[in-house]
Amino acid sequence: MNQHLLYSLAAVLVLGLIGYAGGSGMPYLFGVIIPYAAMVLFFAGFAMRMLGWVKSPVPFRIPTTCGQQQSFSWIQHSKYDNPSNKRDVLVRMLLEIFLFRSLFRNTKNEIREGKVVYNLEIWLWLFGLIFHYSFLVVLVRHLRFFLEPIPALLKVVEMLDGILQIGLPGILLSGFLLLGAALFLFARRILIPQVRYISLTADYFPVLLIASIAGTGILMRYVAKVDIFTVKQMTMSLATFSPVVPEGIGGLFYAHFFLVCVLFAYFPFSKLMHSGGIFLSPTRNMANNSRAVRHINPWNPKLKFVTYADYEDEFREKMIEAGLPVEKKE
Amino acid sequence: MSDKLKVLAGLLVLAVLITLPFWLNAGKSGAAPEIVIAEAAKKAGNCVESKEWMAANHMALLDQWRDVVVREGKHIYVSESGQEFNMSLSSGENSCLGCHTSTAEFCDSCHDYTGVGTLYCWECHIDPSKENK
Amino acid sequence: MVDIPNADELIQIDRTPGKESWMDVPPDLSEGRFCYPAKPKTLEYLGLPNARVWSPSDEDWQLPPDWQKIVHEGFKERLDKYRSLKVFMDICVRCGACADKCHYYIGSGDPKNMPVLRAELLRSIYRNDFTMAGKILGRIAGARKLTPQVIKEWFSYFYQCTECRRCSVYCPYGIDTAEITMMARELLNLLGLNINWIKDPVANCSRTGNHLGIQPQNMVEIIDFFCDDIEEITGVRPNPTFNRKGAEVLFITPSGDAFADPGTYTYMGYLMLFEAIGLDYTISTYASEGGNFGLFTSSDMMKKINAKMYHEAERLGVKWILGGECGHMWRVINQYMDTMNGPTGPKMEIPKSPITGTVFKNAASTKMVHIAEFTADLIRNGKLNLKPGRNDHLKVTYHDSCNPARAMGMLDEPRYVLQNVCNNFYEMPENTIREQTFCCGSGSGLNTEEIMELRMRGGLPRANAVKHVHDKYGVNMLSCVCAIDRAVLPPLMDYWVPGVSVTGLHELVGNALVLDGEHERETNLRFEPLENAEGADE
Amino acid sequence: MKESRRKFLKIAGVSAIGIGTGSVLTAFASSGSKEEKAAQAAGARFKHRAESLKAGHWGMVIDTRKIDADLAAKIQETCHSIHNVPGIEGKQELKWIWPSDYKHVFPMQTNPYVSEQLKKAPILALCNHCENPPCVRVCPTKATFQREDGIIMMDFHRCIGCRFCMAGCPYGARSFNFRDPKPFIKEMDPMYPHRMIGVVEKCNFCDERLARGQMPACVEVSKGAILFGDLDDPDSNVRKALRANTTIRRKPSLGTSPSVYYIV
Amino acid sequence: MLEKAINGSSKYWIWIASLLLIIGVAGLAWMKQLDQGLVITGMSRDVTWGFYIAQFTFLVGVAAGGVMLVLPYYLHDYKAFGRITVLGEFLAIASIVMCLLFIIADMGFPSRLMNVIIYASPDSMLFWDMIVLNGYLFLNILVGWNVLEAERNGVPAKKWVKIFALISIPWAFGIHTVTAYLYCGLPGRGFWLSAIIAPRFLASAFAAGPAFLIILATILKKTTGFDSGEKALRTLSKIVCYALIANVFFFICEVFVVFYSQNPEHMDHFIYLFWGTGNLVPFMWASMILMVTGIVLLLIPKYRNNLSLLPWICGIVFIGTWLDKGLGFVTGGFVPNPLHEYTEYAPTALELVISMGIFATGFLVLTLLFKMVVGIKQESGDTTPH
Known part of the structure; x- marks a missing residue:
């Protein structure tokens, strides 16, 4: 097996076991210290990365233009593919962030019968969307552990998530969608030779980590149940800065909780920072108006170039011979 | 900016x-809300299974009960300790609500607190504590 | 020169990557797989480091002694100067959407030609040198040490990228391999690693004002020839002026148009157009190059070469600059020129067409207009007398050059012109045009002979799309607005789609254009007889 | 140690319970007999009540001669009140047992010269608990099913409200909750649940009463006009009555074999 | 290819927006139905299926009708259908989507719909209907998409696509047969208890489906310039004609059996529909008249081959078959009820609004799919037959 995959599987497994065992051995460490530390690390790390990026200037205006530029009134301008002002850039960014528009364009090609053919490849877009949105819903749903009383809006979200009445406790779709989409993304990484070839530990690990988080969450809800009342007492104590660690919460919960902490702590130092980076991508967040509005490069160097005078000095005779006007006649 | x-x-x-x-x-x-154990329940001394187990698994147990009662016609549950219970949510003394007389204090307070979803039991099964109001 | 396999063999492409990790696969630097390095003389003229005679197939590349430090420092400097580099190093999730968007990958099946892996060549070093995880975990974190083999790999693969930006269109974060390649080429330059096909034109351009090294008197001669030809064909002689102060417009086009067929016909087209409308323009022998091979080597070089345009405009006192048909020239003009060398001097004005009065607001600051925009505006306002029937023997398709498409978005202006100057226009499949257009396979300074097989491979998707319309509609003319295209598409067509010729947009304009007082034309600008000469659409 | 092992067994047990009774995780594969096995393996045990009445196949004999309009109304009223059947009027009504007349209950068995008594008699219509029930056949979720003792049951927890069973029933015995029944129930009987919007319901032969050792409510209030017993037992009251009287069943030609017999 | 569906003129977007508006309004109505129950419909204890299930039944037919293009093309290599077969497949997709939505709209407890899979019951025809409908949806998406994509790429479709296309042919017959089996296996419902229901369904499907396609083809030509080809339309019109004749013939067979045998269990439904006092009588007669008119017009070559008249004739056929199957068939089976009582049924306004929403959804799907087809035909310059 591929070493990157092996490391990731092992890491997730070991981390899960650490959480499982750690919860009963050192509940205060795993229930209080690590979670707070993870949150601090997440935010501090995130901020550090963003500020680190923004510290470097954007010397040139380099949007990738994906449509017709703004020129004449009688030529239809592709406003959101080739924005020429901030408002349209904003729309382009929103479409990118909420609908993964660039990925929607994706196709796959192959050579068949001497032809390059282009086929549908919508699955990455589709499962990518499902993955991110179900993750969002799962995240929002979990706010119920940190709020008391629980806002009505959260209850609505939960009601919609559980709209299909299946079993008891009722199935919440987002969890399964998240797990399913994560497994799809993982399977894709293993099954498509090209994607396997480019995949690193840093690619397998987060998707396995998230799948394990979803998996342990599902296990806790539907199979090996934990005492949710005690869990909420604990999470509320964290949310009100008066941490207590009640007894009798199962190891599975700590495994889940620890993996979540790992995810948060790992987030800023991983490719997951694409969530912040997408806002700073100069090919997407700039307007294509550099012919109309001058863009400033803060480190624009002064460089010596061959001036007309240098040129004329070199070619003066030939120029005169050719009847070209010159500045200095010798 | x-x-x-x-x-x-x-x-x-x-x-x-x-x-x-x-x-x-x-x-x-x-x-966390105080979980009020009704007088009748206190008198009974113990629930169908251990308190902790019930806290975590009552919904699965009820799910199973409803199938066994409706589909197999069996109404008696023999607990691990050998005690027998009437598998019924609300009908009569030996049912769940027979002991836990107030759904508001027993079920809802905890469900509301943990936000584990709305109970649709009472859309069909009669909750005497609310019916009487 | 290495022989290249025929088209039927070349298209048998295996895209399955090998079992070994890509980090362990050495680059193939055998003859025919690399561009020749620049000559010491050239480097010395340009003041670039480590000038020496060497060959990429050598085991020892004679790197300077502290080469690792040079690369590390250079990398750091660029991370601090370019947010794009920093962000692109960090946020790639390796989703693989870009993988088969690269024409080199499609044509070669070499996994390191997947844009994501091309960037990883740089990222692996970035992780090693600049991230905590990479320093501690090494290979597990996808990091690797900077070894001479890495440098060789960079040289191999960053000169197998044409900076066409197609991958960037599909990337969910807009990661632009062109940006990464530009950085990598700058780093290579710090070690004196560069290719002759880029450095030579750069040196020429510095000295003579154009890539091809055409000296002033020759430039005047060449254009005089064009005027002769035009006079012979039409009976009307255009009278261009050179280095004339006080002209309204300075015209700059890539020197390739003056030098090689079929670009020369395009140049004739320009001259006829200006004659037809009576434009007050001049041509500079100093700023006689539209293109900018500096773009393909370093930002400083690009700036230096580009500086001549405004410098000359200022000197001649023109109001604005009209730019000819060229691809990367327009990337520089659209995205870099004003930032690097602007703002323009006080004499220049917002471009306004003296014929139609149209103000080109989209060029308000740079003050430079693309000739396709200019001509489209003329046609739209009915200022040109056109006989598209003269192009009836042609079935024309249009190749969007990468840079005007993806670094500017000039898509419909040339199409509008085309539809007015010829009657048979067919689009290639939609996956291969407009912003999804495929590179000619030889952009960014790779149009050199010694890598002909690579060029044919890289041009495969473009050629295949041409073949599609050639088979379906009998298309026999591929039009484009790029000088590199005009130079490299003819061999590409000969190889993959024999029977298709290549033309610039303004050659077709020149053919369709009716000049005041012209006599009946018997040939087109290529001196090919017009079958149904005249009257085709009367 | 002991404690934790016990705990572990419990967890394993409940997972198995969950699996066994159609909890989603593996419900796809489960079937009736497996359910029970899984449940038993898990150490959970279920029993019939000692007092519950059992039979090989429950059957009912209705002596139409002994039922007048008042009694019929009382029977209906009793049944509906203990089962919390809502009192909705009109074409979206719900009913488990109701008096109709001979020509409707036996539409193809009537004749122009039927006796005056029969012509006027209120004939009780209810679910026939067919031996070969079309409603069970058509149900896409097994929400309506046949118990071993012949009772055709409705599982309100499982019904999806497709109403295929209503189309399948040749006796019009089924009703659908077109609306929330709650406001239409005069007095809630706490011993039996009512229904939600969107499920089908019908007579269940008072399964809940049989389990408590009681006869169906209609039998109890019928003053002997309705007999209920084991059709498999030759000595049961119903078999005796069937031996002693001429009885007919509804729509015999359909092959459904109703378990409700009418003495006419 | 999907991008074709999201790039269009302002007229296109106005059309899409109006469909979305209808869907939105219907969505609100459906929310009301979810809240209050099916009480908002005209259905009753006696007539338990109404407008929703009738539309479902009819649309299964429209979906199956697509096979009248697929079959001649794939089995007999009938070239004239080659370039519009995909239209038939995409019409089937849109129809099946509507079918599934109508079933969900008709459910009393839609949130439990997964029970059909969780508690799979092979005894129930509804289970099989779920399987065949979803299977047919999948087959048509698979085949339609791949064929179109291959066409766009200018290469022949892959071999396996043809295998699925061939499977889809019996499958099309299957969907309507199983849908007929929903009805004709019920012992107590004399109106439906007839072996000729499935053939009747198929015949009316093969009339209504192609008739609708002809109408759509005409609209496509008017709005987009895409020409399905005269030859294809003429062949389709013959198919409509003969299928319609078969439909009426089967109906006559049914009528003969029922009335010659004089069996009241069966006869009373016909009497109710054609000579009763109920709501449906005029509609049923209208249906008969329209179908017979359709046959007469289609039989006369002068009218059949008149391509500007043909869509109107197809309209007549379509409405005629719709009145028969989408209105009379379902309700007619419920009245009189098993106790021989007569309960009238008429859909309520809300029921109709929800139905309109589902039709609008179907048209939305159809529009997006057809937009894609036309876009690709235009791209490849194949808007007129060669």
Whole structure:
């Protein structure tokens, strides 16, 4: 097996076991210290990365233009593919962030019968969307552990998530969608030779980590149940800065909780920072108006170039011979 | 606005989102509700299975019960300790609500607190404590 | 020169990557797989480091002694100067959407030609040198040490990228391999690693004002020839002026148009157009190059070469600059020129067409207009007398050059012109045009002979799309607005789609254009007889 | 140690319970007999009540001669009140047992010269608990099913409200909750649940009463006009009555073999 | 290819927006139905299926009708259908989507719909209907998409696509047969208890489906310039004609059996529909008249081959078969009820609004799919037959 995959599987497994065992051995460490530390690390790390990026200037205006530029009134301008002002850039960014528009364009090609053919490849877009949105819903749903009383809006979200009445406790779709989409993304990484070839530990690990988080969450809800009342007492104590660690919460919960902490702590130092980076991508967040509005490069160097005078000095005779006007006649 | 300011503003929003629970909980105790064990339940001394087990698994047990009662016509559950129970949510003395007389105090307080979904039991099964009001 | 396999063999492409990790696969630097390095003389003229005689197939590349430090420092400097580099190093999730968007990958099946892996060549070093995880975990974190083999790999693969930006269109974060390649080529330059086909034109351009090294008197002669030809064909002689102060417009086009067929016909087209409308323009022998091979080597070089345009405009006192048909020239003009060398001097004005009065607001600051925009505006306002029937023997398709498409978005202006100057226009499949257009396979300074097989491979998707319309509609003319295209598409067509010729947009304009007082034309600008000469659409 | 092992067994047990009774995780594969096995393996045990009445196949004999309008109304009223059947009027009504007349209950068995008594008699219509029930056949979720003792049951927890069973029933015995029944129930009987919007319901032969050792409510209030017993037992009251009287069943030609017999 | 569906003129977007508006309004109505129950419909204890299930039944037919293009093309290599077969497949997709939505709209407890899979019951025809409908949806998406994509790429479709296309042919017959089996296996419902229901369904499907396609083809030509080809339309019109004749013939067979045998269990439904006092009588007669008119017009070559008249004739056929199957068939089976009582049924306004929403959804799907087809035909310059 591929070493990157092996490391990731092992890491997730070991981390899960650490959480499982750690919860009963050192509940205060795993229930209080690590979670707070993870949150601090997440935010501090995130901020550090963003500020680190923004510290470097954007010397040139380099949007990738994906449509017709703004020129004449009688030529239809592709406003959101080739924005020429901030408002349209904003729309382009929103479409990118909420609908993964660039990925929607994706196709796959192959050579068949001497032809390059282009086929549908919508699955990455589709499962990518499902993955991110179900993750969002799962995240929002979990706010119920940190709020008391629980806002009505959260209850609505939960009601919609559980709209299909299946079993008891009722199935919440987002969890399964998240797990399913994560497994799809993982399977894709293993099954498509090209994607396997480019995949690193840093690619397998987060998707396995998230799948394990979803998996342990599902296990806790539907199979090996934990005492949710005690869990909420604990999470509320964290949310009100008066941490207590009640007894009798199962190891599975700590495994889940620890993996979540790992995810948060790992987030800023991983490719997951694409969530912040997408806002700073100069090919997407700039307007294509550099012919109309001058863009400033803060480190624009002064460089010596061959001036007309240098040129004329070199070619003066030939120029005169050719009847070209010159500045200095010798 | 420079990019740096924009990023700082974004980070501020992120910080607020992350700490949202702290803000929303501010000034509230967030304490867990007291679970009131009704007199009848206290008298009975023990539930169908151990308290902890029931807390975690009652919904699965009820799910199983309803199938066994409706589909197999069996109404008696023999617990691990050998005690027999009437598999019924609300009908009569030996049912769940026979002991736990108040759904508001027993079921709802905990369900509301943990937010584990709305109970649809009472859309069909009669809750005497509410019916009488 | 290495023989290249025929088209039927070349298209048998295996895209399955090998079992070994890509980090362990050495680059293939055998003859025919690399561009020749620049000559010491050239480097010395340009003041670039480590000038020496060497060959990429050598085991020892004679790197300077502290080469690792040079690369590390250079990398750091660029991370601090370019947010794009920093962000692109960090946020790639390796989703693989870009993988088969690269024409080199499609044509070669070499996994390191997947844009994501091309960037990883740089990222692996970035992780090693600049990230905590990479320093501690090494290979597990996808990091690797900077070894001479890495440098060789960079040289191999960053000169197998034409900076066409197609991958960037599909990337969910807009990661632009062109940006990464530009950085990598800058780093290579710090070690004196560069290719002759880029450095030579750069040196020429510095000295003579154009890539091809055409000296002033020759430039005047060449254009005089064009005027002769035009006079012979039409009976009307255009009278261009050179280095004339006080002209309204300075015209700059890539020197390739003056030098090689079929670009020369395009140049004739320009001259006829200006004659037809009576434009007050001049041509500079100093700023006689539209293109900018500096773009393909370093930002400083690009700036230096580009500086001549405004410098000359200022000196001649023109109001604005009209730019000819060229691809990367327009990337520089659209995205870099004003930032690097602007703002323009006080004499220049917002471009306004003296014929139609149209103000080109989209060029308000740079003050430079694309000739396709200019001509489209003329046609739209009915200022040109056109006989598209003269192009009836042609079935024309249009190749969007990468840079005007993806670094500017000039898509419909040339199409509008085309539809007015010829009657048979067919689009290639939609996956291969407009912003999804495929590179000619030889952009960014790779149009050199010694890598002909690579060029044919890289041009495969473009050629295949041409073949599609050639088979379906009998298309026999591929039009484009790029000088590199005009130079490299003819061999590409000969190889993959024999029977298709290549033309610039303004050659077709020149053919369709009716000049005041012209006599009946018997040939087109290529001196090919017009079958149904005249009257085709009367 | 002991404690934790016990705990572990419990967890394993409940997972198995969950699996066994159609909890989602593996419900796809489960079937009736497996359910029970899984449940038993898990150490959970279920029993019939000692007092519950059992039979090989429950059957009912209705002596139409002994039922007048008042009694019929009382029977209906009793049945509907203990089962919390809502009192909705009109074409979206719900009913488990109701008096109709001979020509409707036996539409193809009537004749122009039927006796005056029969012509006027209120004939009780209810679910026939067919031996070969079309409603069970058509149900896409097994929400309506046949118990071993012949009772055709409705599982309100599982019904999806497709109403295929209503189309399948040749006796019009089924009703659908077109609306929330709650406001239409005069007095809630706490011993039996009512229904939600969107499920089908019908007579269940008072399964809940049989389990408590009681006869169906209609039998109890019928003053002997309705007999209920084991059709498999030759000595049961119903078999005796069937031996002693001429009885007919509804729509015999359909092959459904109703378990409700009418003495006419 | 999907991008074709999201790039269009302002007229296109106005059309899409109006469909979305209808869907939105219907969505609100459906929310009301979810809240209050099916009480908002005209259905009753006696007539338990109404407008929803009738539309479902009819649309299964429209979906199956697509096979009248697929079959001649794939089995007999009938070239004239080659370039519009995909239209038939995409019409089937849109129809099946509507079918599934109508079933969900008709459910009393839609949130439990997964029970059909969780508690799979092979005894129930509804289970099989779920399987065949979803299977047919999948087959048509698979085949339609791949064929179109291959066409766009200018290469022949892959071999396996043809295998699935061939499977889809019996499958099309299957969907309507199983849908007929929903009805004709119920012992107590004399109106439906007839072996000729499935053939009747198929015949009317093969009339209504192609008739609708002809109408759509005409609209496509008017709005987009895409020409399905005269030859294809003429062949389709013959198919409509003969299928319609078969439909009426089967109906006559049914009528003969029922009335010659004089069996009241069966006869009373016909009497109710054609000579009763109920709501449906005029509609049933209208249906008969329209179908017979359709046959007469289609039989006369002068009218059949008149391509500007043909869509109107197809309209007549379509409405005629719709009145028969989408209105009379379902309700007619419920009245009189098993106790021989007569309960009238008429859909309520809300029921109709929800139905309109589902039709609008179907048209939305159809529009997006057809937009894609036309876009690709235009791209490849194949808007007129060669």
